[in-house]
Amino acid sequence: MSTSTGAATTSRAAEHSSSPPTGGIQSASASQKPKVVAPGTDKFGELDNDVVLHSSSIPAGRPQKVRDILLSPPVVRQWFENGTLHREAAAHVPARVETFFDLIFIGLINRLATAVLDKPGGDAIARFVLTFYPAWAVWFEARRYGNVSGTDDLMHRTWVLVAMFGMVGYIGNASAIVLYPSTAAEHDFSSSTVRAAVAFWLVLRLVHACVLAAQSWRMPKMRLGLAMWSAQIWLPMFVYLPLCWVTSRKAQIAIAAVGMSIDQLPLDKLLFGVVARIVVKHMSHSSVSSTATTTHQDTDREGEGDWNKEKNLSPKLGRFDSPPQGMCLPAMNIEHAVLRMGGFLGLIMGTTIVGLVYTATDGQVGASSRWGKSCLGLMVAFGVNLIYGLQTERMHKFQHALRRSWWTAHLFLWLHWPLCASAIIMNAAAGRLANLDEVPNAVVWYWGCGLGFTVLFMTLIASLHKDLRNWRSSRLPRFARLGMGFCCALALVLAPLAAGKVSTMGWLGIGASLVWVVILTETFGALARPSAKDEGPG
Structure with missing residues (x-):
């Protein structure tokens, strides 16, 4: 549950003439060399990377076709490439379908909280934690997808609707789980609810993983980053899968705890770093160039700029490094992320x-x-x-x-x-x-x-x-x-x-x-x- 982050100061940047990556990344020609903005500050603080603003996915002045509204090409709104952060010129605000999904999700999660109060105690809290996190993981991935690739088209809204259907089934079965059943009949019923809840959850994650796989196929330069994101979803699925046939309650609790722990690791970033090292090592042997480094302006925590050479390897502690030459890493839009997180907590308190x-x-x-x-x-x-x-x-x-x-x-x-x-x-x-x-x-x-x-x-x-x-x-x-x-x-x-x-x-x-x-x-x-x-x- 991790992604690369970044944002820029829109008032200090000139708009890039190229379009964002819809089914691929377009590069500016030599006569349309992008105007790079040096690292600056905005209300979220200092930014370490150079910034290029690209235009919206549908150029101004071109009439929107029905297919653009119903089924848009895949898009990544913000990404790192060659030490530069590319982001949209316009502010990325949450779509209405995202806010609606937040409301539905909170209403469903409150059912888990109500189940905790039915028989209050330590067992009820343990059950709440074990059942709440998988639901949170689904919401988190939906929020992340809306941040990075949300288009608010028919496909996006359909995916959200499918997520709602699956969440209703998951919450309905998860809230009926008895952590420590006292009779054989109660144990059999509780085991069936565990299998049903896990099945709903696995289908939801599978659908999202397939969406990312299809998107990575359509976007070659984003393929590595999207593939690692998809792997972030696949690995916990394999951990939770045995819950479909394991009946021992202690084994079920252990599997759920391990699945939670693995899902919370920044696996996509770690995997991207490992694969990037392999790619850079291969490039260093096959390329005429003797080094796999790029030079760009670096800004330290206090804002003092100097020129340093950074290897295109995995992210080091304290900064965001660039992906290897020719590769792009999807990045998070900080304004959208902060607005969604704060708004979600506000809805909970409401x-x-x-x-x-x-x-x-x-x-x-x-x-x-x-x-x-x-x-x-x-x-x-x-x-x-x-x-x-x-x-x-x-x-x-x-x-x-x-x-x-x-x-x-x-x-x-x-x-x-x-x-x-x-x-x-x-x-x-x-x-x-x-x-x-x-x-x-x-x-x-x-x-x-x-x-x-x-x-x-x-x-x-x-x-x-x-x-x-x-x-x-x-x-x-x-x-x-x-x-x-x-x-x-x-x-x-x-x-x-x-x-x-x-x-x-x-x-x-x-x-x-x-x-x-x-x-x-x-x-x-x-x-x-x-x-x-x-x-x-x-």
Whole structure:
């Protein structure tokens, strides 16, 4: 679940005269040599690669044909080639079908959270984690495809519709799995639901792998990068495949855990690096040239430019290297990725209202305790959504994790799945706390740990960005603000130790208080000192 990342400053670039790679990559002629833009900065921070902007896939002034709308040629919107990042001149905004898929996906995932509350306990959480991640992997690949190759045509929308059909079947069967059945009949039923859920999931991944394989066949210069992306999907499929006939519950759990671990590795980037080394070694022996290096302007983390020679091998720690000569590596559009990730978390927090809304009964008319608990739950949901964007919005000069290095980019994307899983558990527990005066201790643990890990993962994500300001320029140093986030997260995780001694309104109040402590610390602590000089990184 990893891809190369990159973005550019659109205000500083001239548009490339060639079109993006639709069924192949077109190169500019000698008289139309692309105007290269040196590495610069935008709101996401510094960019290490030179940038070329290409035109849209349908040139301006040409009337759109029906086939262009219904079935567009395969396209890669952004890619690395010869040390240069090629990207679209126009901003890449999520298509409406992507937003619709997000809404459907969140509605389906909430069914898994509801199943957790049916029989709360450690077994239910283990089942949720093992069944949530495969669903997340499907959503993540759909988001990634929309980022890199989404065309919003009939084929793209059909693929999304097929994904919805498969997800309905997967969630319906996965939510019925009993982790430790007590009777033989229950074991047989649970085993059949495991096989059905795995079958739905394998079909979904198979369809996506076939789409990538067909696209790589149509786009020769993108073939290696797309093939490695397809391999990223195939390998976990082979790991999960034995679940179709294995009946031992311990073996099923072990296989699912191994499959999760493998699927979270940046296999496509690692495989691309290995294959690139082989290709470069072959080229070095067969080519007249004595070296397989290119020279391009390099920009270090602080923005100081110098000229260095970089080998066209696998990505090294801390930067994005170029693919071998003649090959292209699909890249992620950073604006689209950040917008989709932030929007998805916002939708998750917005679903909190489903459990908080109520119909007044006798004793709950007006500003009652039930109304107060709903307000506290909304304060938590609003605050969590605010924290996610606040920690970068307050940094006026920073380098985004997606741009800082390949490993921070991978961690940024990876941390979102436990973040969203924690937020979903927290939402489910918030509804129980708001609707009931007494709840099982397990629900209190769901609330405290769900909210605590949500704050923890958001703080970890914020720590991946690099603040380029002097640490003395803010009223409270960034490490102190991050430390407050870690402390509040730890307090929320440990708070359920007092389960049984605090009312349901008290638990909601504790959560709201600590979340807003993080918000106030970040907001006022990030304000600039009146006499501070904004020089150098913090």
